[in-house]
Structures are given as C-alpha cells and as structure tokens.
Amino acid sequence: MFARVVLVLTVIVTLARVVSTYKVFSATSDEPAHISAGMEWLQFHEYTYELQHPPFARVAVALGPYLQGLRSEEQRKFTSEDLVVMFDEGYNILYSKGDYETNLAWARAGTLPFLILLGWVTYGWGSRYFNANVAILAVVLLLTLPPILGHAGLATLDIGCAATVTLALYQFLRFLDEPTRRRAAILGLALGLAALTKFSSIPFLAVSIVPVLLWRFRTTRWTHLAIAAGVAFLLIWAGYRFEIKPLEPQYGPHPKIDQALEHVPIFAKAFDVAMNTPLPATDFLLGIRDVWRHNDLGHDSFLLGEFRRTGWWYFFPVVLAVKTPIGFLLLGLAGLWSARKLPRPQSLTAMFFIAIFLFSLTSRIDAGIRHILSVYPLLALLAANLVVRACQSSPKAAIAPVALVAMALAESAGAHPDYMASFNALAGTHPETILCESDLDWGQDLKRLSTRLRELDADHVSVGYFGSSPLDKADLPPYRRLGLEDPVPGYVAVSVRFLNLEYARNGGYSWLRDRHPRERIGRSIDLYFLDAVPGPANK
DSSP: OHHHHHHHHHHHHHHHHHHTTTTTSOOOTTHHHHHHHHHHHHHTSOOOSOSSSOSHHHHHHHHHHHHTTOOOSSOOOOOTTOTHHHHHHHHHHHTGGGOHHHHHHHHHGGGHHHHHHHHHHHHHHHHHHSOHHHHHHHHHHHTTOHHHHHHHTSSSSHHHHHHHHHHHHHHHHHHHHSOOHHHHHHHHHHHHHHHHHOTTHHHHHHHHHHHHHHHTTTTOOHHHHHHHHHHHHHHHHHHTTTOEEOOOOTTOSOHHHHHHHTTOHHHHHHHHHHHTSOEETHHHHHHHHHHHHHHHHOOOEEETTEEESSOOTTHHHHHHHHHSOHHHHHHHHHHHHHGGGSOHHHHHHHHHHHHHHHHHTTOSOOOOGGGGTTHHHHHHHHHHHHHHHHHHHOHHHHHHHHHHHHHHHHHHHHTTTOOTTOOOGGGTTOGGGTOOSTTTOSSTTHHHHHHHHHHTTOSOEEEEOOSSSOGGGTTOSSEEEOOTTOOOSEEEEEEHHIIIIIHHHHOTTGGGTTOOOSEEETTTEEEEEESSOOOOOOO
C-alpha cells in the first residue's frame, strides 16, 4: 500500500513538473508536423501527409486540439518534396482562435498518458521480477530523468515509443512465464501498439525478443506466438483504418531493391505485380521502407565539433554519457554489471538494454537521446535493484548508492525547466561543442527571445533561428533574417545549432566565432549586441 501511495505521488509531482514547462517553450521543430498529421487522421479519416512515422502517437497529440474544436483548414496534397505542408497546417491549427499557448498545451497533454504508462509498466516490471522497493525506486529514478521530463513535455513521439516498447517487453516476459493464448493475445496488442507508435520500436523489439525465442526454441509455444502476430497485425491494420490498396511506393523503389531487381528480370516482374496488388496495411509497409531509405541517406548530425550525414557508431554512447545524470548513469552501469549474477527473469532486463543499445550503434540517423529513451526504464530497474540490494546488505554498503541517488535527484531539480536541453557535468560549460541538435537546440526558446528583447527595449534584431516557428507571429521587434555570411550591427540572435553545426558543415556564421554573446537565451539562442559590422573571423 505504501509503495502505491509513493507511486501515485511520484506521478503527480512528475506531471506537475512537465506541465509547468508548457508556457516556457515555443513549439519545437517537429511538433506542428505531428499535430497536423494526427489531425488529418481524426478529421479527414486518412493518413497521407507523411508515412515515415505511424499514426498512433500523432493522433494522441492531435486529440486534445480536436476535442477543443480545432480543425485543419483543408486537407492538403502532400508530396515527398513538400514537407512544409505538414508544418504550415500544424501552425494553422496552433494559432487557431488566437490562443496559441492553450492550443499547444492541449497538444502536449497528449504525451502525458504515455508518460503515465511508462511509469506504470516500470512499476509492474519491478514489482513482478524484483520487489516492491525496487519497483518504486525505479519509477522515482526514471521519472526524474531530465531527458524523460523534457520530451514528456512535447507533442512528439519519443515518450510514446519508450512507453510502448517497455510495455511490449514486459508483456513478452509475462508470456514466457505463462505461455497461454490469453497472454499471447495481450502480447500481440502490446507489440501492435508499439509498432503503431514509432517504427524504431520494431527493431528494438526484434533484437530484444528474437534471441530469447531462439535460445528457448524447443520450449517456445510457436502456435501461440502466431496468435500474438495475428493480433498485432489486426491492430496495426486498424490503426491505418483497414486500408486495402496497392503498394506503389510513394518515392519509387528503394535503391537497393531496384539494384537487385535490375539483374533478375523474373523477380522484377514479380515485384511489379506485388506493387500493384491490393494489400492490407500498405502504408505501414511503405512507412518502414521510408525509414529504411532515411537511414541509408543519413541525417544532418553534429558530434564533438564535427558534421556528418552518415553518423558515428559512437554517437549514442557519447549522448548517453553526457545527457544522463551522473548519479543515475553510475548506478545504472553498476547495476548492469551486477546483472550477470541475477536470476534469469532479472538478467533479461539487462539483456534487453544491451540489445537495444548495441542496435543503436548501427543507426545513421543520429538525432539525439530522444531516439533511445527506451533504454532508460531498463537502466532504472537495474540501478534501483543495485541500491536496494546494497541497503539490504549493510548500512556501510548503502552509503555510496544512496549518495548517487541523491546526486541524480539533485541534478534533476537543478535542470528545471530546461530538462530537454540539460547536460551533466561531463559536458562542461559549453555542451554545444558536443551536441547541438534536439539534445540542446530544437527551436524551443523563441518565446524567451521575444520576452528578453522586449525587456531590453530592442528596436530591431537580426535573427538566425533554427526551428519551424513562424517569426512573424513570435512578437519580435522589427527583424530581419540573418544569412550564413551576413555581418550586421545591433542585436543579433543566432541559434546555437547554426553557430556550431552550420559552421562545421560549411563555415557558416564564421564572422561570429570570435565574438562573445551578450547572453544566452534559455539554452539554445546566443544574443549579441554589435556596435559595428564585424570583420571576418579567423576560422
């Protein structure tokens, strides 16, 4: 009973911390696109704006605005070359009825059920496979992590992915304990829900579950797993409104497929027939193909002063090292190491963490800690187990683990409200030299810039802003957009992403490299006041 009271209080405090950030931050870069795509599903009963993400979490963040009576002005035709459609329509929704902040808050509230689910599943996992003390401590550690708090305050997909992946892994463990048809059906629902939330959940779950099934090949109830697969398929199909249509890939065949078929005419013919045969859930399949394409092409990334499109194998190890509170990180790694001595159900928690983390090393879409939030509940359980075991061992053995817990909680408190952009002490005083994208600058501080410029009575400003928010609606003083090589006097505000990633890519904003900003707005915009047009800086 006591543990459940603590759990409820922890969730209430966590929700209050998250909601308190709503009015601080402008819409981050991706939020309007997710809102408009979800609104299309709700309002027009179609899902065409972009297939690279499945609809479930997008519908969740559009549901609040939809229930408030907000609507898209029209369903717009989407093409792969015109991604701006989603963003324009998203901002039309957010600025509806002249109440941007309230509309954005309703959209962001759509992420809160996933946050609650994440805490509930972590508690259930801890209670069943460890003990009640481990369960409640794991939830406290997890729900005070700045990356979790930060992304829980946004109308995006990443907390949804973490919650549904954790739910699916937990239901998989329950199925291993009790391989009945009922548990198989529940597992299928969890797997389908995860696949409908974000496509990265599919490889995360595959690399975690398949090795266990192969290891237990002779004892696995494969017929029951077929039930799970069937339930998952039906749920996914329902998420795409039971569509039946030909594949006809949106952007043409994937280059690797095209290359392979070029030399085998009979397969090319079969492929052509398959593309034009009506199939269920075709947009789900095309979405997976689009993510595959995106990973092949890579993504603009920045790490340790370097720009790349194709990423680094060590990107996520570095991100995890500098974005996680040091106390939590040390406890988690120690708990991971000690897991080799744990009984099988508990050791699988560590194995799942290792599998997902190792898979992340292969990614060429290196866009931040938000892409691997699914590892945190697993690490929280291992960390909590280590602390509880130390406390049960002896008071002396408990000193260091308890001190690390206190350290992690203190770091969380000190990060408010900039949870998303927080770094630990390993990043030093200039984390932008390590990471400068959604881990630090996702366009969230435009509102803060507007407020600060009014306080300074600025009569004009030159702006180099990374983000999708329309500047003409940001309540700025008279402004001009700043180019990469565009020295100007007066107030100059530049996103740290531009000052670092663009400089690493093409030398952009080099004229500001030896200038010291007047101040940093929030965590992501440097504000300068230049008395004269600066000369060229030394690169």
